[in-house]
Amino acid sequence: MIFKNRTLRLVTLAVLASCLVVGGEPEPRRGSKVSPKFSNKSEGNNKTVNSREGKVFSLFNIVQFNNGGCRSTSTISGGGSGSSNRNGTCFTSNECVSKGGSAAGSCAAGFGVCCVFLVSASGSIVTQNCSYIRNPNFPNSLDTATQISYTIQKCDRSVCSLRLDFETFSIQGTGNTEEIDTDLTPLDPGGVCLDTFTATVNTGQNIPTICGQNTGQHIYLDVGTLSSDTAQLNFAFNGASNNRQWEIKVTQIPCNTQGHPTGCGCLQYHTGLTGRFTSFNFAPTNDNHLANQDYSICIRQEAGFCCIEYSLCPDANSFSIDTNMMLMMAKVETECFSVDYITIEGGQGSCSGSAVPSAGVNRYCGDKLNPLTMEGENVPICDCTAPFRVDIFTDATTDLADDPPTENSKPSRGVCLEYRQIPC
Known part of the structure; x- marks a missing residue:
């Protein structure tokens, strides 16, 4: 069999890179095509001829793929979600090198490499x-x-x-x-x-x-x-x-x-019907929460859900935003203006009705999460006022017991809350 005038051309088209987050909140990706697209075109006046001398043909292949997100073979160990694969962007091998990335696996049916950028x-x-x-x-x-x-x-x-x-x-x-x-x-x-x-x-x-x-x-x-x-x-x-x-x-x-x-105005943003969030540096059990914090944690309201219920995590000291001894006994809301506190707009008793609603209470401090003053038990807090958000505020002063002014008997660890959205 004799091949004459055989032409094979491979063209890759690059578009704007995007990132696909794996195992977390979806991130934007530009373009939707991830599989290569093939088109065959004849070139010149070459013809396919069947004869005893052989076959003469011309083939012009164009391979296109978007520079979309891809899951690489490069792994993260001990990260926020345990061992997982890093995300990359699908480029040709030459493009990946020229942009300063490293190839870690293939993409686009093997026509591209999953390019990971490490700085x-x-x-x-x-x-x-x-x-x-x-x-x-x-x-x-x-x-x-x-x-x-x-x-x-x-x-x-x-x-x-x-x-x-x-x-x-x-x-x-x-x-x-x-x-x-x-x-x-x-x-x-x-x-x-x-x-x-x-x-x-x-x-x-x-x-x-x-x-x-x-x-x-x-x-x-x-x-x-x-x-x-x-x-x-x-x-x-x-x-x-x-x-x-x-x-x-x-x-x-x-x-x-x-x-x-x-x-x-959201520093942090969570999605889903249930979840958990903490203040910064909550992980260690022998350290304090951070001073001079003033930011908002937001939760996206899902379709068909009108309320959200917050409750304490099972971790020790999940609500120790200010362990001043005076505030551990009495939590009148007005006292929360001069110390560390969180804000839940529209906060009231449990969405299940297990606690008596207390309208207008939206600031919480001390070492108990409770919408009622002079109460010593932690209870869930219900919020039916969208948008759903929790504001974290801490001042620059030390959380010390008042009498005598010594270290508190337990650390001001911060806040850990679990949430679940309630159907309308």
Whole structure:
């Protein structure tokens, strides 16, 4: 058999990259085609001829695939959801290398590679969607106390916000340090971060400084509508430590994307009929919640559901937002204005009717979650006033017992709440 004038051409078309979050809240992806599209075209005047001399033909193959999200073979161990695969973007092998990524598996029926973007060096500029920012020498802990910073640039002018997922996040927390001077004045208020992580944008969004153990947490950043808008991430350290390690997934989200809290003032956003959330640095049982926090945790209202019920997690001290001894006995709402508290607008008794509603009570402090004053038991809180959100506020002062002003008998660990949405 003789082949004459055989032509094979492979063309790949690249479009804007997008990220698909696996095992968590869905992220936007641009384009819907993930399988290659084939088209055959004849070229020139070549003809297919059947003869004893052989077969003469011409074939022009075009293979197209979107640069959509893909699941790579690169794995995360011990992250927010346990062992899982990192997300990547489908590119050709050459495109992946030219953009600074690493091929980890195939996509588009083998015509592309799942390209993973890992960034470690301080001062790096992150330009690709679905990038992973990691400490230098990851997966080993950071062995220096040098400040680390990153700049996130938009991968496309249509991007308005970012989601940061803390796959691994471990830096020094507050240290649970409360020294008392001879005049009974606290020298080192608990809740003040030793190490710090800060995120800054030019939209005026209030983003709290955090520290400690925050693996599994996430935050949304409103970066603005200008193509030149960026976000800055900074780690600053205090002294030597061997527990500094992080891996943060950065997802870029276009403006007006359905199902995302763009421009609504939510630092955190949860979906689903049930779930759990905590204040930052709740994970360790021997450290304090963080000082100077002022942010909102929002839950998307699902179709056909009109109320949401919050209850304490089974973890110890799941509501220890301010363990001042005076507030542990009496929780008059007006007293919550001058201490640490959470706000649940429209809060009242349980949605099941097991507790007596108390209209107008929306601030909760002390060490008990209860809409009634002078009560010593934790009860669920029902909220039928959408949008559903819980505001976290902590001040800059130490949670100390009043008489004598010494350390509290239990830590001010923070807040851990479970929620379930109630049908209309």
